[in-house]
Amino acid sequence: MPKKLNRIAAQKKPHGKPDTQCIAHCLSGLRCTRQIEMPFSAKHKTSPVPYCEKHLRWGDGAFKVHKHPKGYGKILVARYNLPKGYRMVYHGVRKTTGQDADLDPDEDRTLWFYPGNDSERVNGYIDPSPCPGSVLQFAANGGPGEVANIRQSNRGFGRRNGDYAGMEYVSTMPIPAGWQLVHNYGSEWWKDRPEIVRSNVGTERFPAPQRKARKVSCK
């Protein structure tokens, strides 16, 4: 019997070059060996979303989408033990502000798009909702007693004014198999939605990392 992989490795980006190999893992836990679907644009000097056609469509096999047991919608769970620094991409159709006025703010899973490594110049937003393989859209937002275990890096994929784009996320701590991927939508998101009560999303079956109690020293 083949040895069961209990942990998969973080994908290294080729130094000084764009990714050419898909950064996803197959359901077997092995790194995908296919080439990425969208070509590198020499003219625009931008890297495309680093997934092959299959993983763009079906999502990274290192994760699985579940329904939250308490009816909070969908959640994203690690299929394997993931190391700190595991790379993943939040990808979707790039739109410009105002193009989609009928977007339901409570179902809003859009993300600002910053091409390249330019965290200053926003270039529209990414709408993952027509793309079920963009599984990062299902990662929950942690509750008040929880901390995020993934965060956005400054790396954007896709070219400025292009029609498809992605933003990279990385895990900030090891994520055990069966645990949820949790991020933090940010205080602005919550400020715009005062009617939503923040709840902890971790459950016995699908845990989420807990916030450590702050140590208070008495003097």
Ligand SMILES: [Zn+2]
């Ligand atoms: Zn792939």
